């Protein structure tokens with residue numbers, strides 16, 4: 232049998248069973264062998280009935296003394312089979328449900344090995360639904376560590392083990408390790424045959440560990456290699472526009488009201504290298520909240536324009552698109568750039584006009600929401616596409632954007648930074664730039680976790696700051712229900728605050744249900760200082776920049792994820808004023824306490840992301856980006872860092888040396904479909 236043979240070739244798997252296997256995504260032998268156990272039971276030890284503990288899973292060697300008549304419980308459609316059993320010191324019962332056939336196969340007077348859950352009730356010891364095995368003579372006992380799989384209700388552990396065993400035996404001679412001995416020896420990895428066998432039926436704990444390491448290694452190695460190949464394909468297949476006119480860039484930077492940080496300059500240089508390379512840029516810019524990504528995007532757009540190409544910048548919300556539009560308008564003053572805004576809610580007439588000008592090349596730079604990637608929009612010569620706060624855009628949307636031009640340069644900016652190792656796995660097909668420095672003079676945002684009985688004092692403090700000219704955000708509790716309810720809770724909260732604390736201050740609300748003109752108006756008024764307090768949903772979460780606002784209060788902070796709290800908090804601390812973030816929460820839950828401690832202790836988004844991952848698990852993060860490659864089955868992005876590093880080193884070895892060409896072939900073959908789907912062109 233070969234890996235890609237159907238499992239129907241295994242004796243015992245007929246059409247009915249096959250259907251069940253399909254539910255587990257198992258079609259061929261390889262799927263079956265790569266269906267790893269969920270847990271194991273150690274059956275190497277034999278317990279005595281007398282010493283067994285309630286609820287333990289244990290193995291026993293017993294003699295069957297008697298088999299009782301089946302009992303039927305009609306209402307519940309239950310058939311109960313019971314046997315009296317005995318070991319050296321005591322007696323007990325084995326009990327099975329809805330398995331009437333057992334009665335026929337058990338033989339009174341013979342010895343059996345039973346393995347099952349113990350239930351102790353007064354003096355009675357019961358073994359519930361045990362697996363059983365006739366012992367021909369006492370010297371033979373089903374030894375070893377037994378795998379337990381996650382199965383459908385119509386598949387049984389015992390038969391599944393048998394199928395795996397068959398598949399192992401039948402494929403034994405055809406499994407060839409794609410990883411050459413040389414690399415296995417260098418990196419201390421076992422051979423794949425050993426790994427597959429021992430992940431199912433480990434000889435002992437050590438073999439299990441060795442096997443597991445190899446399989447985890449494979450997952451990360453293949454993933455990283457596949458991403459590298461995607462990257463290579465993307466770049467090699469296509470020619471990129473060459474931008475080599477930078478004449479006015481220096482002047483532009485000179486005129487800025489601030490000096491670029493070292494980190495910002497470095498990233499700009501990386502981008503310029505990409506522009507000059509003749510290959511399309513595919514770059515992810517990771518930077519913490521407030522690290523100054525917008526200016527980098529602005530400079531990149533300026534360069535595109537100076538070189539006679541159109542640029543586009545896409546933001547996830549209308550508010551953010553508006554904000555970008557207005558700051559770019561200011562920054563481009565005095566430069567010969569025709570900038571426009573394109574969002575979904577503009578009038579048809581306005582849109583039509585703009586779309587026409589985009590297609591004629593009269594417009595140099597478009598800022599907008601996903602309206603930019605609608606079908607009806609044709610660019611004249613799109614040379615650069617930027618998406619801001621990328622976690623809101625899927626890969627497919629990005630591909631769409633890229634297809635609006637002829638291999639334009641692509642830049643993705645994200646404010647949800649993740650640790651570098653992780654970024655390399657999740658975004659391995661992109662080049663990564665990291666802004667690891669905040670503009671100088673930023674004071675850390677004082678973050679405090681307080682309970683609601685301090686509300687009175689808290690708002691006294693907020694009032695003082697408002698009286699001295701500052702502004703505040705108050706974030707409404709996260710409500711899961713519909714937008715309507717969200718809007719309502721914002722309105723309620725505003726009423727409450729107005730009546731109780733802020734009779735004289737100007738309070739406004741903002742939420743997703745408002746129409747876009749109202750949203751814009753309110754944001755503008757807040758920016759202009761006409762509003763003191765903005766009561767808001769998480770709609771202001773990304774990007775909003777009002778440097779005069781220096782206080783944020785978040786109700787029911789425990790309902791937000793850490794990364795989200797960090798994003799929200801990032802709305803303050805953007806100006807010269809000492810800033811504060813108050814997390815209101817009365818929740819005494821231990822994990823909540825832990826999370827509040829993390830966010831109050833650090834202002835570093837990378838550290839927060841790492842902690843968030845450990846607390847919530849990597850599932851969340853993997854959700855950020857579906858790269859279309861297979862999910863990890865056994866590897867864990869958080870806890871397997873050492874193996875990830877090892878996989879990275881092997882990748883480098885393989886790419887450096889022609890000797891290992893066969894590995895690339897293997898991976899190309901394995902992921903051909905996925906790689907083609909992912910490659911943008």
Ligand code: ADP
Pocket residue numbers: 489490491492495518519520521522523524525526646670671774776778805
């Ligand atoms: P983010 O990285 O979160 O998108 P922004 O680009 O919105 O951050 O920048 C945050 C604020 O910092 C803006 O007010 C911006 O003008 C300012 N800023 C950006 N770079 C610098 C710098 N080098 N020095 C001082 N202020 C800067």
Ligand code: MG
Pocket residue numbers: 524525619646774
């Ligand atoms: Mg931003």
